[in-house]
Every structure is written in C-alpha cells, then in structure tokens.
Amino acid sequence: DIQMAQSPSSLSASVGDRVTITCRASQNIGRYLNWYQQKPGKAPNPLIFAASSLQNADPSRFSGSGSGTDFTLTISSLQPEDFATYFCQQSYITPYTFGQGTKVEIK
C-alpha cells in the first residue's frame, strides 16, 4: 500500500497568515494527489484534485503543487472559516490512502 505522510500534524496560525502543509507519498504517484478540508462534525469537503486543480467552489487562496512524491497545500491568507483539518489522499491506485491530517488552529 502507498503510505501518505503529512506534516505538520497540527499548527497554530493567525488570520491573514500564509500556511503551508506538506504531504509525502511512499512511492511515485505522479499528480494523483487530492486535498480535503474537514470541519468538526462534518464530512470532508474536496479542495484540490490532481495536485493543483481547484475544485469549482473553492476560493483561490487555496493552491496545491507538487508531483511524484512531494506535495504542498498552501493557504495564501488564512481566513476564519479555514480553521479545520486538512487531509491529503492518493488516487493513483487502490487501496486509496489518506494522510493522517493536519489540524489548523487559531493562534
């Protein structure tokens, strides 16, 4: 199985900060990497697919980059509604696997 390692597991940031979350795959997955946002008590919501393509409804402050084994999710200017947990996921091959999550908290 492909292992997905996210870092950090949590971070504290202020509104307006630039935030970067990384995800590393245990083998080359090309650009088959997706990002999800999850708020407490809710199902995950897709943010980015194919490493850098923004899901239709998402604001442009979110961006993704990377290919192969190393990927990044960036929030350019953190907004109050962005405090949540973020997961990466590989769709290269089943079993589809997720990173352990990064919880973004208010500083």
Added chain:
Amino acid sequence: EVQLVESGGGPVKPGGSLRLSCAASGFTFRSYIMNWVRQVPGMGLEWVSSISSGGDSMKYADSTKGRFTISRDNTKNSLYLQMNSLRAEDTAIYYCVRLISEYGNYSYFDQWGQGTLVTVSS
C-alpha cells in the same frame, strides 16, 4: 442537488453483523463508482471499499476483505455495505462517497454523505 444519505449504523456486539445503506439522489447514480470511507471520530480517514458503476467489480481494503461486502442497486439508486464478523476496530463513522474523474483519469471523492456511526462493543 446531490444527496447521499446513509442509514443502518448503530451498536453491535463483536462478531455481529450490520448492513449499511446509502440512498443517492440528484445525479445519475448508475454512472458513478461509489465507495465507503470510514473515520474513527476525531481521527484519520480510511477507504473501505469501492464498486464499479455497473456493480460488477468490487475492491476492498485488506482490513475488511472477506468480512465486508459492497453492493448496489441502480434501480433503487442505493449503495450497501454488508459487514460481518465485526470487530472493535471497525468502530467508526461510515461515509457513502461518490468518486468522480476529471481530465480523463484523475479521480477524487467529490460528494460525501453525512455518515452513520457504527459502534462495535460488548
């Protein structure tokens, strides 16, 4: 509006069985690969199983293979998960999830239900 509504969760004893259902609406159900993804509350996400649009191909996580069976009824726009020989480690919220493909072959989970909680405990 796309809707996925799970049901069938609840408490069950170790070794017991449970059948989850997911009622889909707002899209052409028979055209999509469907999945079950689970999450221990407050913890990470684990893909459980997927089924092809026509229902003729199923895939499972190793942790559920031989115990769980995914199925669908395209005439009823419904997805199912039969769970047998349940263990404490199967305790989780189970989400019904649609898989979509963009740019030909880049797939991701684009629609999620609200989840149903399965608790396996004696």
